[in-house]
Amino acid sequence: MEQQDLARVSFICMKAFMHSVAPGLSNEGIDMFREIAATDSFSNRIKGDNTVLVFEEAGTVQGVIELKEGRHVAMLFVDPESQNKGIGNELISEVMAYARTKTITVSASLNSVSAYLKYGFACTGEPDEKSGLKYQPMELELNKSSKKDALKRASS
Template identity: 50%
Template sequence: MDTLLKLRPLTTADIDCASQICLAAFNQSVAHTVSADGIATFFKIASPDAFQARMHKDTFMLVAEREDIVIGVAELREGHHISMLFVRPDQQQQGIGRALLHGLLNHVRSNTVTVSASLTSVPAYEKYGFKVTGEISETAGLIYQPMSLSVDIK
């Protein structure tokens, strides 16, 4: 892992920045693959208010930062489902997503980690070791590929 990269739990002070990172990465890589309904759904999910609400649920959220600047965010829901994994567009392809994933894996409570991967992120998840587990689906305009990763929990 990049020695200058620091992973830490997301705090309420990080929420606006985390939301902006998710929206910027989504707009660059995913928005063109979904309908207007899908874009609206994602904007609701990635809003600061939605992040704030999820902080009080069974969710673990991490940020990656370099020189005190948040550049990535990841979220593990219910100890087994990756619901967010986004890196600032200008910081991608540097191992930050992999570092965030490994950080989340330290907090899993199941031998199977799942993700509903956007179609554009499937190759990245395959590089991380995830396998396709079902048919491409759509919910509220978001198109996704169900995937999973087998892990040994500690």
């Protein structure tokens, strides 16, 4: 992600969140997510130890993934109008090259659990809630032999 992508990335995150996640949350959760997805929040995180990749089509950002500290998927959103085209899968596959641990975790929104299961993640506990955001802890064990195997598994 580059600086000029910040506004579009924030917009996609909010659009996808409001479309599919927000209806099941309290105002507290929606407000918390607004803060997390704000352009200045993204800008601060990319200055730290977070990797943010975007998927572009015809010069327009269609999806985003954020990997925190090489170990945790903090964001994965695709523009609702571009979903079910393999963009999420491609973002997961690409971000694996930045993994620095044998296990990648995610606090998946409850409605995204089935997508993460398709990417190869497994549930690791009971659903929980923090600051009004409901989530399912999940993880993906990377193949010990190589990250390429993990990429193949995530893309199948």
